[in-house]
Every structure is written in C-alpha cells, then in structure tokens.
Amino acid sequence: MSAQRAYHHGDLRAALIAASFDLLAEAGLQRFSVAAVARRLQVSSAAPYRHFPGRGHLLSAVSAVAARELGAAITAAAEAAGPDPSDRLPAAAGAYVRYVARTGAGLPVIYAAELYQVEDDARREHTRALMTTMLDLATAGGARSHREAVLLVEATIAVAHGYTSLLADGFFARNAGTADDIAARAVEAARALIPG
Amino acid sequence: MSAQRAYHHGDLRAALIAASFDLLAEAGLQRFSVAAVARRLQVSSAAPYRHFPGRGHLLSAVSAVAARELGAAITAAAEAAGPDPSDRLPAAAGAYVRYVARTGAGLPVIYAAELYQVEDDARREHTRALMTTMLDLATAGGARSHREAVLLVEATIAVAHGYTSLLADGFFARNAGTADDIAARAVEAARALIPG
DNA sequence: GTCTATACTCCGATAGAC
DNA sequence: GTCTATCGGAGTATAGAC
Structure with missing residues (x-):
C-alpha cells in the first residue's frame, strides 16, 4: 500500500464526528459505516473504537450535534422570517431542507431507530430541545392546544x-432542483398547512 | 442443519418477487438482500441468480409490480373520492400511505437510484404510467399548465x-399512529396544497 | 432448475504490540 | 492513542455437480 498511515495526532473524537457528517452528506445513512469514516481520516479501522464503544455510539454523537445545529438553524430562520407568527413554522421547514441537504443528517439520523437503545444523555437532551423548539413555534403560530401543536409540527x-x-x-429533474429551490417550495407548502 | 432444503418446484421467479415484498414490508430497503429473500423461501442463496442477473434486477422487478399496483390503488382511491376533482389528488396521497405501509414498496424502492442503470422496459413503462396517472389527476384538479401540474404532484x-x-x-407515538390514521392526515394535508 | 461449495468483499469488533 | 492482525458474520456472485 502506497498511502502511508500515520497517527492522527489530534482530537480524533471530534474528527470522527466531522467525518461522519461528510460521509452522511455524500453517501447517506445507508452506506454509513465506521470503517468508511476511519478510511476517510486515514486511521485504522480499529481507531474509532477507542473513542466510541461501537457504531451506535458514534451515530448517537452525530445525532446530538445535528439536533443542536438543526435547532439553531430553525430558530435563526424563524427569527429571520419576521414578526408574523404564521410565517415562522414554515420558515423552519425551509431551514430543515437546507440543513439536511448540506449535512445529510436529518430525521432518519437524528431519530434513527437503532439509537433508541443507546444511552446518551447529550443526544436525548438535544433531541428533546429540538422538538420543544418546533412545538413552541406551532403554539405561537396559532395552535390552540398541545395536541393541535403536535399535529401541526408533525x-x-x-x-x-x-x-x-x-x-x-x-427524484427532481437535474435543472429544477437546487436545495434552495426545494427549500422555498417546502416553505410554501408548509404555509398552506397553517390554519386560517 | 436440521431444516432440510428442498427444490422449490414452483414458479420461483414469482415467489422471489412476492417474498421480496414481504421482506421489504418487514425490514425495509435498508436490510433487503438477495440472500435474505432466498432464506425466506428456503432455497439456496444461488437459486435467485438463475432468474435474475443480480440484486438490481430483482429489485427492478419488484419496482415494476409496485408501480403497477400503486397506480391501480391511486386510480381506485381517486374514483372513490367522488366527483369533485379537487378531492381526487389528495385521495391519491392517502392511497400512497396505505399501500406503502402495507407493502414497504414506496418511492425509495420504485425510483431507487440503483435502478437507473438497470435495463428493464417493464419497470420503465409502469413507472412512467404511474407518473402520468398523477399528472392527470393534478391537471383535472385545477393545474393550469404542465409545469403547475408537475409542481402540485411533487x-x-x-x-x-x-x-x-x-x-x-x-416517529409517531404508538397509540396515535395506525396507517389509516396517518393516511387520513396525509389526505388532509394534501388537500391544503390544492390552490383555491 | 436447484443444489453445494467456494471466492471475494465488506463490516463490526477485539487482542495485543508499540 | 493508534497500530497491525485477526475473527466472525453477512452479502454478491460464480463454478460445477446433480
């Protein structure tokens, strides 16, 4: 093998999470693997296991970061949408499309079924906060009960x-589908869902 | 090994497609494999390759059947929705949710990226017809141009x-999410997208 | 037409050297 | 903290017997 492997000499834990995002954005959750992340950083396939007990815990760390960043993106988009409360939840839909198009870490990653049995307080805190952020936007946007807010958020x-x-x-035609175009259409569709 | 394998002695090709549906419904596309389908039919892992050149061609056959059945389900649901054209496309959304909940063969299967390079005229015909069915419903439902119909269908x-x-x-709470409940909510949301 | 057996690749994970 | 080496398992696919 010509490519010589060297010690990583840095914060491998953080680098693994960052490389996981890159891999998810390029290959999707389907083809995500611990080995591929290690290859990407040119460390051995065993190295990640010094920092994460297994695949599930690495994905859980990614989920926690994604939930935090997505929550921040949604909050920022809601702020930027202006004062009308019925514009703010649709803006969150646009932020979701843009964030996931960029990072590959959407709901299938954040709420992946395989994470349910992974004990990770940080992830649980961030995913809970993300849902609270969405519910608050729905409540401010006109939902008249908790149940109505849940249905609107869903x-x-x-x-x-x-x-x-x-x-x-x-699925979209090559020319008609930049991420921003699709995000704009998601905002429009989400606005149609707001009662009144 | 105690489980004795025997010749299948039937139409293995059709049985493979049917078992693929069962596997997709239970495990999803993520965990779909030719070997698992063979196990399910208690034939050897080599047997499927007498009927399909590879995984892609088996999935393509499944895609063709799913596109045909889904198109029929959508047409039936549109008929059942009554005479108002603006009820018919939303009814298709409900039919989609129910069909995919039952079979596991939705858009990720029917239009899977890995099928693009699989030559299969039957699949291409059925998937094209499915899209035509949807576009016709959109046009009848008030779309004033081909482009508007495409956007509404999407x-x-x-x-x-x-x-x-x-x-x-x-993602939905256990109690709040039977397939029919979710289908009803999809119909409602789809109706909100219809202009006017 | 289906079988057994096998080659090959990839992944998750562990043991022990450095 | 990272390496090399390896195990066990799964998957795709092929070769050759029956």
Missing part, C-alpha cells in the same frame, strides 16, 4: 422531510 | 412520502 416535518428525501433520492 | 408526493417515512421510522 405535518410540517412530514412536508420538509418529504421534500428533502425526494431531493436526496434524485 | 408537493403531494412529498407530503405522502413524508408521512409514510415518519410512520415507517416509528
């Missing part, structure tokens, strides 16, 4: 996730 | 696929 997430998924699967 | 598909995906990922 509908908004379904729209955003649907568009994102179609984009990632290459 | 939005409807995004909603239906989004709800379906959340349902499959176990």
